[in-house]
Amino acid sequence: GLLLAVLVHPADIQDVHGAVPLLERLRIKFPRLGFVLADRIYRGKKLIEALAPCGRWTIKIVERPPGVKGFQLLPRRWVVERTFAWFGRCRRLAKDFERSIATATAWLLVAHLRLLTRRLATPVNKG
DSSP states (O other), rough: OOOSOOOOOTTSSHHHHHHHHHHHHHHOOOOOOOOOEEEGGOHHHHHHHHHHOOEEEEEEEEEOOOOOSSSSOTTTTHHHHHHHHHHHHHHHHHHOOSSSSSHHHHHHHHHHHHHHHHHSSSSSOOO
16 A cells, blocks of 8 residues: 555554544645545544544445454455555564654654655566
């Protein structure tokens, strides 16, 4: 995937509560953005109510089909998991070594720059 915004927060903040400031940043950077795919943890009313003052959003919650046990490939979720796996190859992101949130954010952006640079350097086979 492509990182549009990064927000690293302390461990005492739940992801559901951290999503609102992140999406507010996205709204400022990308005012035409209006569609968000979210994990099933965001399925409650809290996120929808919190985003109401931020503008119009369409939020699609990606959930596994009912009754399915074990691993299930979910639509578009694989892109996120693949990106996290690529980030896991970066030694500084394998564990939480950083003491400050700013440093953790910077290393995440450096890892993303590495991914983007590799995409640019890889020749495209058009044959």
